């Protein structure tokens with residue numbers, strides 16, 4: 549799907565944009581559209597994804613209460629075309645100003661209902677796609693900023709996702725992130741993260757509590773990376789990073805080069 553000609557549909561087009569993107573989404577086979585347009589990917593996966601969407605809808609306000617002061621600062625001043633990978637149920641939408649043209653890439657179709665409600669409540673200028681962060685259906689250098697909050701812990705190929713983020717960012721564009729990360733090696737918490745990792749991954753939709761996302765971002769090829777570390781009162785995933793990674797103003801990364 550090429551988004552160039554239909555960038556920024558007005559809010560009334562949100563539903564159609566969503567349906568269109570579901571039909572055309574890559575990497576979500578086998579796909580058959582049910583009456584309500586939700587992609588059926590097998591009963592078990594369907595229930596897991598539906599369950600996760602429900603959990604996120606109820607847990608997000610609690611998580612967001614802890615992150616609010618950080619998000620307010622991090623997202624202040626955002627303007628233009630902003631891509632959010634894995635927006636979930638949309639807890640970040642309230643932080644964007646009216647000059648943001650929001651593009652969301654959310655592969656779990658059961659999140660879309662919550663996202664749509666939040667988009668409509670806030671009147672955000674939005675377009676939702678169903679692809680994956682590792683294979684963005686967006687042109688090279690087509691967005692001004694990319695947002696990820698609690699997503700790189702879950703994507704199967706975080707290095708691939710960051711390559712795609714670099715590709716779609718304009719030169720000098722910013723990647724803003726808030727992620728939980730592995731505790732330092734040798735700590736008690738790290739041992740628990742590694743021990744409980746497989747179970748946690750099953751319960752939390754593929755989330756890796758012991759992923760060194762900080763190192764992965766730093767090695768991804770941004771010109772500059774600013775990282776702030778903090779600890780939040782969450783079980784097992786307390787260590788967090790938030791920050792900004794800036795793409796070089798002179799770099800040119802096309803789909804062919806990033807593959």
Ligand SMILES: C[S@@+](CC[C@H](N)C(=O)[O-])C[C@H]1O[C@@H](n2cnc3c(N)ncnc32)[C@H](O)[C@@H]1O
Nearest residue numbers: 633634635636655656680681697698699702703
């Ligand atoms: C823990 S939730 C975080 C949701 C939201 N960003 C937040 O802060 O509440 C992780 C999100 O990443 C999405 N996700 C998982 N794999 C992904 C991928 N490969 N590309 C993009 N998003 C993905 C999930 O569907 C889910 O919405």
